[in-house]
Amino acid sequence: xxxxxxxxxxxxxxxxxxxxxxxxxxxxxxxxxxxxxxxxxxxxxxxxxxxxxxxxxxxxxxxxxxxxxxxxxxxxxxxxxxxxxxxxxxxxxxxxxxxxxxxxxxxxxxxxxxxxxxxxxxxxx
Amino acid sequence: xxxxxxxxxxxxxxxxxxxxxxxxxxxxxxxxxxxxxxxxxxxxxxxxxxxxxxxxxxxxxxxxxxxxxxxxxxxxxxxxxxxxxxxxxxxxxxxxxxxxxxxxxxxxxxxxxxxxxxxxxxxxx
DNA sequence: AGTTTTGGTTACTAATAATAACCATGGTAA
DNA sequence: TTACCATGGTTATTATTAGTAACCAAAACT
Numbered sequence: 001x002x003x004x005x006x007x008x009x010x011x012x013x014x015x016x017x018x019x020x021x022x023x024x025x026x027x028x029x030x031x032x033x034x035x036x037x038x039x040x041x042x043x044x045x046x047x048x049x050x051x052x053x054x055x056x057x058x059x060x061x062x063x064x065x066x067x068x069x070x071x072x073x074x075x076x077x078x079x080x081x082x083x084x085x086x087x088x089x090x091x092x093x094x095x096x097x098x099x100x101x102x103x104x105x106x107x108x109x110x111x112x113x114x115x116x117x118x119x120x121x122x123x124x125x
Numbered sequence: 126x127x128x129x130x131x132x133x134x135x136x137x138x139x140x141x142x143x144x145x146x147x148x149x150x151x152x153x154x155x156x157x158x159x160x161x162x163x164x165x166x167x168x169x170x171x172x173x174x175x176x177x178x179x180x181x182x183x184x185x186x187x188x189x190x191x192x193x194x195x196x197x198x199x200x201x202x203x204x205x206x207x208x209x210x211x212x213x214x215x216x217x218x219x220x221x222x223x224x225x226x227x228x229x230x231x232x233x234x235x236x237x238x239x240x241x242x243x244x245x246x247x248x249x250x
Numbered sequence: 251a252g253t254t255t256t257g258g259t260t261a262c263t264a265a266t267a268a269t270a271a272c273c274a275t276g277g278t279a280a
Numbered sequence: 281t282t283a284c285c286a287t288g289g290t291t292a293t294t295a296t297t298a299g300t301a302a303c304c305a306a307a308a309c310t
Contacts, residue, residue, distance in 0.1 A: 023158070033148070096232075107150075
């Protein structure tokens, strides 16, 4: 009997595809950045806003809500005046940041290679 | 002299922020999925299209071009008739997939936790 | 002449993100 | 007492990105 050639995987559309799930969760423009900002400890809305250069109030609110829903971030309101709202990584949030770090440190290390590749590609076109 | 409180990082907008770079590159809907598909070996356009359920021809072309530009994927045209075009992970591509795997296997492991968190959040609202 | 297979592109529409303006609370200052 | 500030948002509008469907070009096969 001939040795079967290993089948190539098929990536389905459904919600049980872990890759699609993780992409849908944190594959947007701001999620990772916010989680990395919260690695330094709990932080308030406006502080996050000023540390993440370029994020709008709307996208910060929206992304924080999503991260809260997924269980990566907790939101605590302190009923002072004016109200103080603190965001903090949950255990799950602190946990997912670890593989994210791998990714980012890789990207950091290879940043020059990527720049070179882009330049070479753009040359040709 | 008082011990200085550790400063919280600021995440700048510029192209030298490695986090923003990696997010901009692979933080879209299809990039990771295509790279994971190519882990199984070089593959052709239409094969990729049928393995990645739900991707359109347009987005496949576009995302492959981007990945090529970043240096993660190579594109080889074999001038047969009809032409055969093969896509393959570059060394850099094979390299970045490793931390991506960490991420996905994490997500896979915690899939149920996330589902629970979503359900709990949606309860409250 | 018409059909198939390859790997695309183009024109159009839907979904998502960004921008700018606005709001409510209560405190301080003139 | 009217004005202004800071908090943490929301709303309406516009720009950007993704998705859909139709089309194209080369050659072989019928």
